Amino acid sequence: MLQAARYLLGSPGASGFGSKSTAEEVTAACPDLGSLTAIITGATSGIGAETARVLAKRGARVVIPARSVKAAEDMRARILAECPGADVLVLHLDLSSLASVRAFARRFLSLGLPLHLLINNAGKFSHGQLALSEDGVEMTFATNYLGHFLLTKLLLGRMVETAAATGVQGRIVNVSSSVHGWFSGDWADYLQLVTRRKIPYDATQAYAVSKLANVLHTKELAARLQEMGADVTVNCVHPGIVRTRLNRDREGLVTDLVFVLLSKLLKTIPQAAATTCYAAVHPRMAGVSGRYLADCNEALTSSAAASSSEAARLWQASEDMICASSSQPDRNII
Structure with missing residues (x-):
């Protein structure tokens, strides 16, 4: 009840920020980010675009x-129109394709650039019938989670190297959602669904489980990073509810009616990008890892998302899925 009241009022939490804070506000006191390189998926529209704009501005x-x-070149042009000196690079990536993820990682690594920030923001909501990626994985899970899982593994070595060489701690931000708590059912049963097993398909549950996977990934990755002594943190964020392209994909009269009724409660895109930017660059988040944030403050997850055993099981299942998609083992450090 207190959390709901704080959200409605926009009252700041322990971080000094709250639901009404914007991405520009939470980065205003940050040191100049001119030495940092950030990869931001899903940055052509919505929350990702605002995140890219603000970090480039800083x-x-x-x-x-x-x-x-x-679309990415159009976004680059918009950033340059506002910030003529900005350094913005566009590369192709289809997160639903593990081959595309591998190609992107090879291309980025070949550029010899450092990597300080990895913001896994891209997401989609599939409606209708079950659709599979080219790797035979349910499309929402493939795009929202599995592609990011592989991307993170392939880029982590560069992040660890960058942190060691520069003394600047690397940060990974996984964008999840409070919808992760909507998943109900047997986790193992769903992992069989995402690899072709014929069981009833529910698009909302598919989205919820992909967001649950983001939280569990954060939990397990944080533990592994700590164990290896890497100067890289990983945290997970719930941006809040905002009418972005993602939820505009949820067509229908009921969806439209809900958004009309809740319009006064929805965040603006600058507000929705605030928690991502806070986790990515704010000094208060230095050394903080494995946390779930909402409204720029630590928040509670569902009981399923808090399970270390489920996080480890998901990691192994993810390894099995990405290994099955390639005849050659991936070069990574974790």
């Missing part, structure tokens, strides 16, 4: 990977 080099290179 001086960071921003890499925009996108399935539509034209």
Whole structure:
């Protein structure tokens, strides 16, 4: 009840920020980001675009990977129109394709650039019938989680190297959702669904489980990073509810009616990008890892998302899925 009241009022939490804070506000007191390189998936529209705009405005080099290179180039042009000196790089990436993820990682690593920030923001909501990626994985899970899982593994070595060489701690931010708590059912049963097993398909549950996977990934990765002594943190964020392209994909009269009724409660895109930017660059988050944030403050997850055993099981299942998609083992450090 207190959390709901704080959200409605926009009251700041322990961080000094709250639901009404914007991405520009939470980064205003940050040191110049001119030495940082950030990869931000899903940065052609919505929350990802605002995250890219604000980090570029603060001086960071921003890499925009996108399935539509034209959309990414358009976003680059918008950033440069506001910040003429910004350093923005566009590369192709289709997160639903593990081959594309591998190609993107090879291309980025070949550039010899450092990597300080990895923001796994891209997401989609599939409606209708079950659709599979080219790797035979349910499309929402493939895009929202599995592609990011492989991307993180392939880029982590560069992040660890960058942190060691520069003394600047690397940060990974996984964008999840409070919807992760909507998943109900047997986790193992769902992992069989995402690899072709014929059981009833529910698009909302598919989205919820992909967001649950983001939280569990954060938990297990944080433990592994600590064990290896890497100067890289990983945290997970719930941006809040905002009418972005993602939820506009949820067509229908009921969806439209809900958004009309809740319009006064929805965040603006600058507000929704605040928690991502806070986790990525705010000094208060230095050394903080394995946390779940909402409204720029630590928040509670569902009981399923708090399970270390489920996090480890998901990691192994993910390893099995990415190994099955390639005849050659991936080169990574974790």
